Each structure stands twice: as structure tokens, then as C-alpha cells.
Amino acid sequence: MREINPLSLNVVRLFLSSAFYIPLVLYLGLPALTPERWAILILSGVIGFTVADWFFLEGMQIMGVSRAAILVTFHPILTMFVAHYTLGRPLTAGLLAGAFSITLAVILTATESDPSGRVNWKGVAYVFLAQLMWTFAVIVTDWLVTGESAFSIIGLRIGFGALGGLIFLPSIKNDLKKLDKKGWGLIGLITLFGTILGHYFFTLALKFAGSSIATPVTESSPIMASILAVIFLKERLTRRLLYAMILTTLGILMIGIWG
Template sequence: MNVTLGVILALSAAFVWALASVLSKVSMREVNPLSLNVIRLLLSALFYVPLVLYLGVPSFSALQWAILVVSGVLGFTLADWFFLEGMNLLGVSRAAILVTAHPIITMFVAHYTLGRPLTLGLLLGAFFIVMAVLVIASEGSRGGGINWKGLAYVFSAQLLWTFAVIVTDWLVVGESAFAVIGLRIGFGALASLAFLPRIEDDVRKLNARGWGLVFIITLLGTILGQYFFALALKFAGSSIATPVTESSPIMASIMAVLFLKERFTGRLALALVLTALGVLLISLYA
């Protein structure tokens, strides 16, 4: 029952992340990726940190606190920013498919560091997802060539996310998932304050509609999405919960094509089919 609930929570996180990604692309017509990431982190911290303090701060060792701080900075301050930069350059659909390599890395690391299961079904699902990533990575941009800068941003983001997910998986054992994710966001927001001088102009030019859009993105992607995912990690473990959330690229790609009018090419269609097969296999055999 716990694993089933974990899968449901992971799918819920995937949906709100997909919707937040599409809305983020719309928001970045007015603000740059760094500004969007800093603002949503600060808004998220205003929600999470007071509640964590009210409900009770976990009793971590000095080492655990140090790892918590580092994972928050790497996973939220840097990785989320890198992904937004990559998404801005590549488009929602292509950036979303590319980050499906992230759960594959997580599956293997979680298996060898935390003893999470790694079955033949998981490996077969991973194969299809890797093929989808290769198809999209080799696709040229609208201008004709491969956007190496966009690829570098996205792949850097998923390496940092992998570390952050493994750490979160370890920290939530015996502790409140809400507290762990809230503290990580809080430390990520604290680190983002260093970028305030660089985003000052963007913040000034945001109108009421822009602030409303950023608030919705924050509510969906950082507050609800991260909380759903943290609970999914607690109930199902990272080797199951993380791959299941990779239904998010499929949802995001469809939304981007429908609502943002992004290019729907044969390569994107093939990548979506491969990703769907991979996610299905992983969900069935996890």
C-alpha cells in the first residue's frame, strides 16, 4: 500500500511540475531564468520555513545539517536555475525529455548507496528513456544546429538534482518529509540572496499579472510538487518515485505543443513514445 501511495504522489508531483514548466516558459518572456528561480525560492521559503519552525525542526547531527544545506543550494539555487536556462534555450518539450536521464542516474546511485531495488524491468525501462534522451539531444534547433549551451545547462541540472534526491531519500528516513524539503528550500532561498543585485531590474518591471504568474508557478512547482515528491520518496524510495515522475516530460511536452505552439517533429514524437514505454516498464516492475 505504501509503494502504491508513493507512486500516486509521484504522479501528482509530475503533473504539477509539467504545468509549472509550461507556465515558467510563459513567465520568462518577462523575466530571465535566474530572476524567476530566485523569486519563486524566496516565496516558497516564506511558506515552508515558518511551518517547519512551528511543527518542529528535525534533530539532525552536524554532518546531516551540513549535507542538508549543500543539497538545498545545489538542488534548488543552482540546479533549478540551470534547468530554467536550458528550457529557455531549448523549449519546454525538449528540455523536459532531456532530464529523463536524471532518474536513470538516480536509480543506479540509489541502488549502490542506499540498497534500493534495481530489477530487470527497471533496467529495460531505463534503456527506453536513454534512447529518448539521445534522440532529442541529437535534434537540431530551429536555426539548424544542436544547441550545445542548452544541453549543457540541462545535463548540469540533472547531475545536481541526482545528488539532491539521494540525500533527501536518506534524510527523510525516520523524519518529516515536509520538514526536510522545507529546510532544503529555505537554505536554497538563503543562498539565492547573493543574486539579488542581478535581478533587481527584473523585479522592478514585474506587473500584477507577472507576480500572479510567478506565485502560481511557485505554488505548483516548488510548494506542492516538492511536497508530493518528498512524500513519494518516503513511501516508495527514490529508485521508484523518481522514475515515475518522468511521466512529467510527456505531460509537459504535450502541453507545450498545444499551448505554446512548440515544434512537434518526428524526433519529438519518437522520444515521447520511448519515454512513455520506459516510464510504463519502470512503474510496472518497480
């Protein structure tokens, strides 16, 4: 995002991902969904990929990778509680203890001031709005994937997300002209590992483990992202960020061991 804006990056990766998924989904056959489920599938794709991912990338550009990644750890906590009360997923003492530790980490990160001494509420707002939308999308995917192909469900959600991104094409054309071969190569890697493979394996996890367990377990990703951002992007490693990393790691361990 030092080359192009977050909206452009999100739309392009959705187009590339859908170009991979949709032909295979059509070849394998569409899932037998009711009109109601089709409508919900379309809505979850647009909200979860077109809008929520864009909001997160905006927040990440404002706050930096390390801080935005830690804030994202609140998303599985919210998902865990919603999944319990809507889909009957388990809610154990280990999950609650891990949730408490991760919530403390989020509070530390959200209230940390930038170098000028101000709390960047705009970045926090973008990330939290993204999390609310992701929670809706994950719960819906958990519900839709029951008895259906995980590949088809995630492929169609990404496809509908790309369809929603068509509205932004006129505003990103000039941005895309800035990209050189290296830029397109990096977007290709992001698309392959982050969108195509990452979301497919996560959807499989939802199918076999349920959203209340699968989503919190993925929270090792923000810790790794935060550490790598400090090392390679030279982002600030403050005492608050370090404490937040430790609390998040403890929370993940509690969920993994006792959840």
C-alpha cells in the same frame, strides 16, 4: 520567462516558497539532525534548488519546454543507479528496460538540430548539469528523510536554497520591476503547485517508496509538459520529438508495471 530571466524566476519562487515553509517548520520543531546532517542538508538545498533549478530554467529557455523536459527524463535513470549502489534501493529488470527506452529518447532529443541545422549543445549542457545536481540532491534527501518529517526536510532544503539565492538579489532587482500583476500571479501559481506542493509530495514519495522508484514514476511530467508546450507555446513537433515522447512513455510504463 518571456518577462524575466531564469535566474530571477528561480530566486523569487524560492523566496515565496521559503516564506510558506520556514514559519511552519519552526512552529512544528526542527528535526534532530547531527551537525554532519545539517551541513549536508544545507548543501543539498543550495545545489538542488539555487543552482540546479536555475541551470534547468536556463536550458529550458534556450531549447524550449518540450525538448528540455524530455532531456530531464535521464535524471531518474541516473538517480535509480546511484540509489541502488549507495542506498541499496532495488534495481529490477523492469527498471532496466524502462531506463533503456528513456535513454534512447534522451539521445534522440539531445542530438536533434534546431531550425538552423545546429545542435544546441549549450542548452543540452545546462540541462545535463542540472540533472547531475538533482541526482545528488535526491539521493541526499532520500537518506535524510528516513525517520524524519518529509515536511521539515523539504521545507529546510527550500529555505537554504532561498538563502543561497540572496547573493543574486542585486542582479535581479531591475528584472523584477518588469513584472505586472499577471506576472506575479503566474509566479505565485508556479510556486504553489511546482515548488510547495510538488516537492512536498515528491519528498513523501521518497520516504515511502525510495528514490529508485519514486523518481522514475514522476517522469510522466515531462511528457505532459512536452505535449502542452507544443499545443500552447507553439513549439516545433518534429519526428524526433514524437519518437522521444513515445519511447519515454514506454519506459515509464515498463517502470510502473514491472519495476
